[in-house]
Amino acid sequence: MxxxxxxxxxxxxxxxxxxxxxxxxxxxxxxxxxxxxxxxxxxxxxxxxxxxxxxxxxxxxxxxxxxxxxxxxxxxxxxxxxxxxIARTFQNIRLFAHMTALENLVVAQHNHLMRASGYTVLGLFGWKGYRAAERAAIERARYWLDRMGLLARADWDAGSLPYGEQRKLEIARAMCTQxxxxxxxxxxxxxxxxxxxxxxxxxxxxxxxxxxxxxxxxxxxxxxxxxxxxxxxxxxxxxxxxxxxxxxxxxPVVIKAYLGEAEDEELPEEVREDLARLGGGA
Amino acid sequence: MLYFLQQLINGLTLGMMYGLIAIGYSMVYGIIGMINFAHGEIYMIGAFISIIAFLLLGVLGVTWIPLALLLVLLIAMAFTAAYGWTVERLAYRPLRGSFRLAPLISAIGMSIFLQNYVQLLQGANVKAVPPIITGGWILAEQDGFAVRISNVQIMIILLTLVLMAIFSWIIANTPLGRAQRACEQDLKMAALCGVNVDRTISLTFVMGAALAAVAGLMATLYYGVVDFFIGFLAGIKAFTAAVLGGIGSIPGAMLGGLLLGLVEAFWSGYFTTEYKDVAAFSILVIVLIFLPTGLLGKPEIEKV
CATH class of the missing domain: 3.40.50.300 (P-loop containing nucleotide triphosphate hydrolases)
Structure with a gap:
């Protein structure tokens, strides 16, 4: 574990x-x-x-x-x-904007589907294994849409979803790569x-x-x-x-480098004294 | 009116062939954003392979026309697809990630190379093929003018429609098609979804080349003559068709092809045959000026 x-x-x-x-x-x-x-x-x-x-x-x-x-x-x-x-999401969302939400999640299962489709040739002839794999892929996609509360949006273009939902969809897509x-x-x-x-x-x-x-x-x-x-x-x-x-x-190192720099009152003692002296001298 | 109908039939036939070639331009542009200027040569090679296949089948004694046609179609598609694959592998893939102009220059070089290669191997003479599909139908007749549609024309139109249906289905429903659409939108993200981007691009070239081969076979049957230079004009016209329909869009390529074919046919029918290329390329200029994204193209959205 x-x-x-x-x-x-x-x-x-x-x-x-x-x-x-x-x-x-x-x-x-x-x-x-x-x-x-x-x-x-x-x-x-x-x-x-x-x-x-x-x-x-x-x-x-x-x-x-x-x-x-x-x-x-x-x-x-x-x-x-x-x-x-390994799956990842991006700071600036990178969904396939012109595909539906569901398709975005199915693309993420591409490897699995390609193998099941015999690299498409067999898939073209409706090979059984491929159809089962595709059903499973859509099933998994719907499961993640459901968990993200996006099931009603399945057929929307990803690009037309509100921002918060696009974020969720991106995580769902990452999860679909298992x-x-x-x-x-x-x-x-x-x-x-x-x-x-x-x-x-x-x-x-x-x-x-x-x-x-x-x-x-x-x-x-x-x-x-x-x-x-x-x-x-x-x-x-x-x-x-x-x-x-x-x-x-x-x-303290973290506070100095990162958390502290936004807040004035947490300036180090010497600096505050310097500032005070400067103010007094003026 | 009957004359108009006749030109319509001729234009549709021509347009179907342009459309089939234009799809290759459009798909490649959609995925890697480059114009494959060697694509016209791929069409020309498709025509030559068709002739060779016909001759070979003749020698082997396959004389039943439907079977011979089917075999030639498959052979031409397979071999031309191999050419398409090889061209991508040799001339474009090593330049991926290079500056934008590099693959374009490489494509022009490839185009010249293929023309000369065929000229050296097959000779510069025009190759004539005896009519293989003969006969036709008279649709209407009036005052001594008959509207004819030949069996070749029927075959061209039907075959194109069937191929388009299969092709649209592949793009819409198979993992390969989904991968192609994903690559078209975001190559890197597609790779992160596990899509083998290089293979998808290769297969796009293969599909485009196979369709160009069909157009090559049709040209062989329709015109009965082929030479090493036919790819140039056909290629540029198909490119015009792709731009007219909106480059990157597959229905657009087909629509652009049809419109271009109709314009050419009507121009030749009502004005002069000599100026039909002028008409075709004027369209290219006008579209580029007034409608740069074409009829069905999506406006380019800046990615942030």
């Missing part, structure tokens, strides 16, 4: 002179929610892009204990990564407080019922603190802290 699911070792990603991720190591556990937080530009999304084959890491090893045993993600072609059991690790890039962005609370509940439910690991990038601290089992804090591409929500909440 508590086996490591994803082991990131010494991950470094350079773009020319810019080091987006610098010697990052961490382990995400199976059936746990691991959150990656950090200020904008800290390299969080770059980590996701390395995991899902968008970027090839400059240095580092990414071991994923996937459906067919351990696999080194940095050596895989992008389109094979879903087969090992992942072992679900990577969510700011799933609460643009949601109102009630929707965010629902989302938090949903993620905990997915972790417990589907028994999968979740890797979460999120700026909504109340949600991160409430549902994460483990938090990793990045700043300028480096890991500056790691621990449980309680540990992170009280970590």
């Amino acid at each position: 508590n086996a490591p699911l994803l082991e990131v070792e010494h991950l470094t990603m350079r773009f020319g002179g810019l080091v987006a991720v610098d010697d990052l190591s961490f382990t995400a556990m199976d059936q746990r929610i691991t959150a990656i937080i950090g200020p904008n530009g800290a390299g969080k999304t770059t980590v996701f892009n390395c995991l899902t084959g968008f970027y090839r890491p400059t240095v580092g090893r990414l071991t994923f204990h996937g459906r067919f045993g351990p696999v080194l993600l940095e050596r895989e072609d992008g389109f094979r990564i879903p087969r090992h059991g 992942p072992k690790l679900l990577c969510l890039d700011e799933p609460a962005a643009g949601l109102n407080p009630r929707e965010t609370a629902e989302l938090a509940e949903l993620l905990v439910e997915i972790r417990d019922r589907e028994q999968i690991g979740i890797l979460l990038i999120e700026h909504d601290m109340s949600m991160v603190m409430r549902i994460s089992d483990q938090i990793i804090v990045l700043d300028y591409g480096r890991k500056i802290a790691e621990g449980t929500p309680e540990q992170i909440r009280t970590d």
